[in-house]
Amino acid sequence: MIGTKSNIQELKAEDFVAIRDFIHERSGIFFAENKKYIVENRLSKRMADLGVKNYKDYFYLIKYDTSQKEFNTLMNLITTNETSFFRNPPQLKAFSDEVLPLIVKEKEVSKQRKLRIWSAGCSTGEEPYTLSIILLEKIRDAASWQIEILANDISEQVLYAARTGVYNDMSLRSTERFIIEKYFTREPEGYRVSDDVKRLVKLSHMNLTDFKKMAMFKDIDILFCRNVMIYFSDDVKRNIVRHFYGSLRPGGYFFIGHSESLHGISKSFKLAYFKNALVYQKEASATAAAAAVSERREAVSERTQSTLRTLEAMQKLLASKR
Numbered sequence: 001m002i003g004t005k006s007n008i009q010e011l012k013a014e015d016f017v018a019i020r021d022f023i024h025e026r027s028g029i030f031f032a033e034n035k036k037y038i039v040e041n042r043l044s045k046r047m048a049d050l051g052v053k054n055y056k057d058y059f060y061l062i063k064y065d066t067s068q069k070e071f072n073t074l075m076n077l078i079t080t081n082e083t084s085f086f087r088n089p090p091q092l093k094a095f096s097d098e099v100l101p102l103i104v105k106e107k108e109v110s111k112q113r114k115l116r117i118w119s120a121g122c123s124t125g126e127e128p129y130t131l132s133i134i135l136l137e138k139i140r141d142a143a144s145w146q147i148e149i150l151a152n153d154i155s156e157q158v159l160y161a162a163r164t165g166v167y168n169d170m171s172l173r174s175t176e177r178f179i180i181e182k183y184f185t186r187e188p189e190g191y192r193v194s195d196d197v198k199r200l201v202k203l204s205h206m207n208l209t210d211f212k213k214m215a216m217f218k219d220i221d222i223l224f225c226r227n228v229m230i231y232f233s234d235d236v237k238r239n240i241v242r243h244f245y246g247s248l249r250p251g252g253y254f255f256i257g258h259s260e261s262l263h264g265i266s267k268s269f270k271l272a273y274f275k276n277a278l279v280y281q282k283e284a285s286a287t288a289a290a291a292a293v294s295e296r297r298e299a300v301s302e303r304t305q306s307t308l309r310t311l312e313a314m315q316k317l318l319a320s321k322r
């Protein structure tokens with residue numbers, strides 16, 4: 001909540017740095033000096049509610065509260081949770097019309113009807129539910145597939161809203177009418193997303209800087225982490241992206257926000273150029289790559305041998321004519 005001018009306590013530079021560095025260390029979120037007013041606005045109101053006298057006391061409260069309760073409340077206060085269904089349509093078109101058919105085909109061939117998708121920093125649920133709707137629309141016989149959309153966020157408040165699954169017109173502004181009619185029911189409080197859509201989504205609380213937890217995410221086919229890392233410092237981004245790389249299966253795809261880039265953050269991914277968007281991709285497995293290289297080598301040596309055979313035949317022909 002943003003306090004009114006009268007109830008905002010001035011945040012001195014040294015207190016700002018202490019609180020800012022603590023938030024950065026624990027969540028990756030970084031507030032530059034020019035964002036001091038955000039911390040000031042949001043914490044003033046919280047301190048008044050708690051009856052905490054000053055920023056120093058509040059700092060000690062979040063630092064030494066072993067239950068993490070106040071830290072969780074702080075995360076609810078300082079995170080930016082803006083999102084909507086079908087956010088950035090070209091990226092989702094690339095997902096539904098280009099990436100997904102490739103993966104589905106691959107899995108059909110290997111007879112492994114399993115899909116693991118991850119929406120990291122899912123906010124109030126619009127992103128993972130959009131992915132769920134797309135899968136239900138695009139995968140024939142989706143019920144016969146083992147599908148998991150793992151969705152998590154550092155804020156308990158947004159996860160509560162995601163679990164409730166009731167949305168307003170603003171959230172659905174980019175959603176086609178027939179999708180709303182098919183997957184939502186109109187209620188006095190808003191549009192309730194259907195259980196079929198919810199069933200594929202597994203919501204959980206997670207801090208992306210908790211690398212022990214991150215290491216438990218494996219074999220992800222497609223990862224979405226859009227508009228989350230923009231709030232992190234480059235060092236934190238590097239670390240998180242390295243863990244994302246480890247979580248993806250070889251050949252898996254990685255969607256970041258359309259205005260974000262991995263430039264200066266990671267060189268591990270290659271760029272896949274689709275009609276509707278550019279998507280990062282983890283190289284296919286080292287063995288597959290090695291096999292491809294040796295296949296290429298064999299093909300080249302086969303061509304070389306056949307050229308040599310032709311040359312030998314020509315030399316023999318020339319010699320016989322001399």
Ligand SMILES: C[S@@+](CC[C@H](N)C(=O)[O-])C[C@H]1O[C@@H](n2cnc3c(N)ncnc32)[C@H](O)[C@@H]1O
Nearest residue numbers: 027079081082083121123153154207208226227
């Ligand atoms: C702007 S929203 C993006 C939502 C969605 N991905 C989208 O693009 O529409 C960013 C979300 O990232 C979450 N977030 C920020 N830091 C995080 C962290 N360290 N771990 C997990 N989630 C985090 C915020 O709570 C917020 O809900």
